[in-house]
Amino acid sequence: MKLFYGLVIHSKSIDDLCFLPNTVLIVDKGKIVCIQENADVNKVQQKHNISSENVVILKENEFLMPGMIDTHIHAPQYINAGFGLELPLLGWLNKYTFPTEARFSDLKFANEVYTRVVANTLINGTTTAMYFATIHKDSALLLGDIAHQIGQRAFIGKVSMDQNSPEYYIEEKGSAIKDIEEFIVSLQSKNYPNIQPAVTPRFAITCSMNLMKTLSELASKYNVNIQTHVSENPAECEVAVSLHEGCRDYVDIYAQANLLTAKTILAHGVYLSDKELEVLHRYQTSISHCPNSNCSIRSGMCDVRRLMEKGLRVGLGTDVSGGFSSSILDAMRFAITVSNILSLSKSEDYKPLNFRDVFFMATLGGAQALGLDDKVGNFEIGKEFDALVVNLAPTDGNLEVWPDESIENRLSKWIHLGDDRSISRVYVNGVEVKEGASNTLRIKR
Ligand code: GUN
Ligand code: ZN
Numbered sequence: 170m171k172l173f174y175g176l177v178i179h180s181k182s183i184d185d186l187c188f189l190p191n192t193v194l195i196v197d198k199g200k201i202v203c204i205q206e207n208a209d210v211n212k213v214q215q216k217h218n219i220s221s222e223n224v225v226i227l228k229e230n231e232f233l234m235p236g237m238i239d240t241h242i243h244a245p246q247y248i249n250a251g252f253g254l255e256l257p258l259l260g261w262l263n264k265y266t267f268p269t270e271a272r273f274s275d276l277k278f279a280n281e282v283y284t285r286v287v288a289n290t291l292i293n294g295t296t297t298a299m300y301f302a303t304i305h306k307d308s309a310l311l312l313g314d315i316a317h318q319i320g321q322r323a324f325i326g327k328v329s330m331d332q333n334s335p336e337y338y339i340e341e342k343g344s345a346i347k348d349i350e351e352f353i354v355s356l357q358s359k360n361y362p363n364i365q366p367a368v369t370p371r372f373a374i375t376c377s378m379n380l381m382k383t384l385s386e387l388a389s390k391y392n393v394n395i396q397t398h399v400s401e402n403p404a405e406c407e408v409a410v411s412l413h414e415g416c417r418d419y420v421d422i423y424a425q426a427n428l429l430t431a432k433t434i435l436a437h438g439v440y441l442s443d444k445e446l447e448v449l450h451r452y453q454t455s456i457s458h459c460p461n462s463n464c465s466i467r468s469g470m471c472d473v474r475r476l477m478e479k480g481l482r483v484g485l486g487t488d489v490s491g492g493f494s495s496s497i498l499d500a501m502r503f504a505i506t507v508s509n510i511l512s513l514s515k516s517e518d519y520k521p522l523n524f525r526d527v528f529f530m531a532t533l534g535g536a537q538a539l540g541l542d543d544k545v546g547n548f549e550i551g552k553e554f555d556a557l558v559v560n561l562a563p564t565d566g567n568l569e570v571w572p573d574e575s576i577e578n579r580l581s582k583w584i585h586l587g588d589d590r591s592i593s594r595v596y597v598n599g600v601e602v603k604e605g606a607s608n609t610l611r612i613k614r
Contacts, residue, residue, distance in 0.1 A: 170195060170196065170197045170202075170217060170219050170223060171195070171196045171197075171219075171223045171224075171225065171599065172193060172194070172195050172196075172210070172213065172214055172217070172219045172223060172224045172225070173193070173194045173195075173196070173225045173227065173233055173556075174191070174192070174193050174194075174208070174210040174224070174225070174226050174227065175191070175192070175226065175227025175228075175231060175232065175233060176188065176189070176190050176191075176192070176227060176231070176232040176233070176576065177189040177192040177194060177204075177232065177233045177234075177548060178232050178233070178234045178528075178576075178580060179234060179235050179532065179533070179547040179548045180235075180525075180528060180529040180532055180533045180534075180546075180547055181533075181547065182529075182533070183477070183526060183529045183534065186525045186528060186529065188576045188577070188580075189204075189206050190206075190207070190576075191206070191207050191208060191210075192204065192205065192206045192207070192208065193205045193208040193210055193213045194233065194548060194554075195213070195217060195219070196554040196596075196599045197599075198599065199553055199554060199598040199599035199600070200551060200552065200553055200554065200599070201548055201549065201550055201551065201552050201553075201554050202550060203217070203550070204548055204549075204550060210224075210226070225558070225594075227558065228560070228562075230560060230561040230562040230570065231558055231559060231560050231561070231593070232558075232559050232561075232579075232580075233548075233556055233557070233558055233559075234528075234532070234556065234557050234559060235296075235532040235533070235545065235546055235547050235548065235555060235556060235557075236294065236295070236296025236297065236322075236532075236545065236555035236556055236557055236595065236596070236597065237293075237294045237295050237296060237297075237497040237498075237531045237532060237535070237557070238295070238296070238297040238298075238299075238484060238485075238497070238531065238532065238535030238536055238538075238539065238541075238545075238546070239290060239295045239297070239298045239299065239485070239486060239487050239495075239497055239500075239535070240299045240434055240436075240455075240457040240484035240485060240486045240535050240538050240539060241299055241301075241396070241434070241436040241457035241459055241484075241486025241487070241488050242286075242290070242298055242299065242300055242301070242486060242487050242488065242489050242495065243266075243300070243301040243488070243489055243490065243491075244282070244283055244286045244287075244300045244301065244302055244312055244489075245269060245270050245272075245273050245279075245282060245283075245301075245302065245303050246266060246269060246270070246489050246490035246491075247282055247285065247286040247289070247489055247490065247495065248269065248282055248490075249265055249266070249269055249490040250489050250490040250492075250493050250494070250495060251490075251493045252265075253265035253490070254465045254466055254493065256466070257402060257404065257466055257467055257468070258401060258402040258404070258405050258466055258468060258491070259374075259402070259404055259405060259408070261466055261491070263335065265490075266490075267334065267335050267337075267338045268337075268338075270303040270304070270328075270338060271303075271335075271337050271338040273302070273303040273305050273308045274303075274305050274308070275308075276307060276308055276311060279305075279308035279311055279312070280311060280315070283308075283311060283312045283315045284315055284319070286489075286495065287312075287315050287316050287319045287321050287323075288319060289495055290321070290495050290496075291319065291320070291321050291595055291597075291602055291603060292589045292592070292595070292603055293495060293496040293497065293498070293588075293589045293592065294496075294497065294498070294557050294589070294592045294595060295321070295495075295496075295497055296321065296322055296545070296555040296556075296557075296595065296596075296597045297321070297322040297323065297535070297536070297539070297541065297545060297555065298316070298321060298322075298323045298324070299323070299324045299326075299367065299394075299396060299434065299457070299486075299539060300312060300316075300323055300324060300325050300326055300367075301326045301328055301369055301371075301396070302325060302326060302327055302328060302369075303327075303328055304327070304328050304329070304330060304338065304339075304340050304348075305327075306327055306348045306349075306351060306352045306355075309325055309326070309327035309328075309352055310325075310327075310352065310355055310356060312325050313325045313356050313359070313361065313364045313366075314359075316363075316364055317359070317361040317363065317364050319602065320363075320597050320600055320602040321363070321597060321602070322363040322364070322545070322555060322597055322598070323363070323364055323365075324364075324365050324366070324367040324394055324396070324539065325356060325364060325365070325366055325367060326366070326367040326368070326369030326396055327348065327349055327352040327366070327369060328369050328371050329345055329349055329368070329369060329370050329371065329376060329380060329384055330345075330370070330371040330375035330376055331345045331375070331376060331377050331380045332374075332375060332376065332377050332380075333374050333375050333412070334375045339375075342377075342379075342380075345380055346380070346383050346387075349368065349384065349387060350387055352366060353366045353368075353387065353391045353393060354391075357391065362598065363597065363598055365393060365394065366391070366393050367393060367394045367395065367396050368384050368385075368387060368388040368393055368394070368395045368396075369395075369396050369397065370384050370395075370397045370426075370428065371397065371398070372397055372398040372399070372401075372405070372409070373397075373399075373409040373412065373413060373419065373422045373423070374405065374408055374409050374412060378413060378422075378425070378426060381422075381423070381426035381428055382426050382427060384426075384428070385426055385427035385428045385430075386427075388428075388430070388432070389430075392432075393432070394432045394433070394434070394539065394540065395428055395430060395432060395433040395434070396433070396434050396435075396436070396457075397423070397428065397433075397435060397436070398435065398436045398437055399419055399420065399423065399435040399436070399437060399438050399441070400419045400420075400437060400438050400439055400440040400441050400445070401436070401437035401438075401439055401440075401463075401468045401469075402439075402466075402468040402469065403440065403469070406419055406440055409422060410422070413425075418442060418444070418445055419440075419441075419445065420441065420445035420448050420449060421445075421448070423435070424448055424452075429448070429449065429452035429454045430452060430453075430454065431452065431453035431454070431540065432540050433452070433454045433455070434454070434455045434456070434457050434484070434538055434539060435449070435454060435455070435456055435457070436456075436457040436459055436486055436488060437456075437457070437458075437459060437462075437463065437468065437471065437488075438456045438458075438471060438476065439463060439468055439469040439470070439471040440469065441476075443479075446475075446476065446479040446481065447479070449481055450479055450480045450481060453482075454481075455481060455482035455483065455484065455537070455538035455539075456476055456481055456482070456483045456484075456538070457483075457484050457485070457486035457488075457538065458471055458473050458476075458483050458484070458485055458486065458500075458504060458530070459485075459486040459487065459488035459491065459492055459500070460485075460492075460500060460503035460504045460506070460507045461487065461488065461491075461492035461493060461494055461499060461500060461503045462486075462487075462488035462491030462492035463491075463507070464503060464507065465491060465492060465493055466491045468491075470507045470510060470511055471507070472508075472511055473504065473507075473508060473522060473530075474508065474511075474519070474520060474521070474522065482534065482537045482538045483530060483534060483538060484530060484531075484534055484535035484536075484537070484538030484539065485497055485500040485501065485504060485527070485530045485531050485534075485535060486500065487499070487500050496588065496589070497531050498531075498584065498587055498588065500527075500531070501524075501527035501528070501530070501531055501584050502527075502584070502585060504522055504526075504527050504530065505521070505522050505523065505524070505527055508521040508522040509521045524580065524581040524584045524585070527584065528580065528584065532546055532547060533546035533547045534546075553598045553599070554596055554598065554599045555596060555597050555598065556595075556596045557592050557594065557595055557596075558592075558593050558594035558595075559583060559587070559591055559592060559593070560591050560592075560593040561579055561582070561583060561587075561591065563590040563591045563593075564590075565590060566586075566587075566588060566590045566591065567586050568582065568583065568586045568587050568588075568590075568591055570582055
């Protein structure tokens with residue numbers, strides 16, 4: 170058992186951000202077993218017979234919050250983060266992305282990069298990541314091993330693509346299906362408690378209808394999540410619809426392929442029509458909002474408020490390396506900025522996203538979008554303990570908080586100015602995977 174005591178911040182819903190001072194939270198075998206506000210910590214410690222070395226008393230400038238959730242990140246593209254952003258989506262894929270991803274047939278190379286991306290995202294507070302890997306089955310499995318060993322909760326997507334791709338980076342029609350089924354079976358048979366496979370058709374341009382339909386059958390046979398991209402860039406939308414005859418619009422392509430489920434997450438959705446949003450809502454399919462990527466490769470600005478008002482679940486994604494940062498704090502800031510810019514051309518009653526909204530999206534909202542909210546996303550008895558200890562007085566960095574600042578302003582400051590130096594401890598399923606601002610990960614491998 171482990172006991173935490175101090176200020177706890179979490180969302181119960183998008184409209185209910187809770188600040189709980191002097192709160193005791195007890196974790197047993199990875200799960201939250203007790204939460205008590207305004208508690209007498211000594212009494213609770215004695216009652217549960219918890220030894221002092223298992224008690225974490227948060228300092229005055231610290232708070233405990235749920236771990237952050239990246240609902241869309243390309244692990245192999247980590248090495249490209251921060252360059253090659255001069256081209257829009259389709260040119261960028263051909264010039265930078267496909268050549269980089271092709272290198273991941275080399276397991277030694279994959280091991281080096283994947284170890285860094287898992288370590289770096291955890292250091293930045295991402296306790297759950299929804300990964301795209303590459304088309305290579307073995308290196309995608311390796312990403313699952315690495316996330317398990319380092320201690321991140323993750324969905325691993327072996328990418329599927331069988332058309333309109335360069336000849337050096339495409340799957341043969343026959344092996345595409347065989348490989349994805351073997352991938353799912355192998356990863357599931359490892360019984361890693363926090364790692365799951367995800368069916369990952371890259372997007373409608375690089376996937377035949379036949380492949381997508383078979384992938385949807387496999388997703389249902391093995392009960393796994395599905396991830397892909399939708400309606401990110403105008404040229405992409407046009408090509409996608411022109412390639413799939415008889416499909417009314419982009420969403421209809423995935424509807425006809427039976428890929429829209431309550432366990433499906435679609436990245437971007439910048440240009441979705443009201444009709445498409447209605448269809449997604451009907452299928453309970455969610456959206457990963459990736460504002461850094463949308464700005465960096467100039468895809469467009471997604472009106473997240475509109476998607477949420479239509480009832481869709483929306484999480485945040487870094488979309489490395491269309492997005493240049495692997496930090497969800499960065500995604501939160503970009504989401505606010507994009508929403509602020511959009512609000513300039515809206516009526517006065519339009520509500521741009523604020524720090525409370527993005528805190529929700531980075532935690533419980535992300536969990537809901539991935540169908541994980543029965544397990545993580547906030548602090549409730551019975552949920553698994555994925556959490557961060559945030560230190561608002563790190564020894565270096567731009568974060569400076571005046572002593573008399575309100576708790577709400579402190580949180581807002583952290584969201585706007587914090588970074589990995591202010592995330593002092595990271596827990597996944599009750600296991601501490603980062604300790605101290607020095608960024609030393611307890612890498613078990
Ligand atoms: N659409 C298809 N593949 C990709 C990718 O790797 N990144 C982004 N941003 N969009 C895509
Ligand atoms: Zn993407």
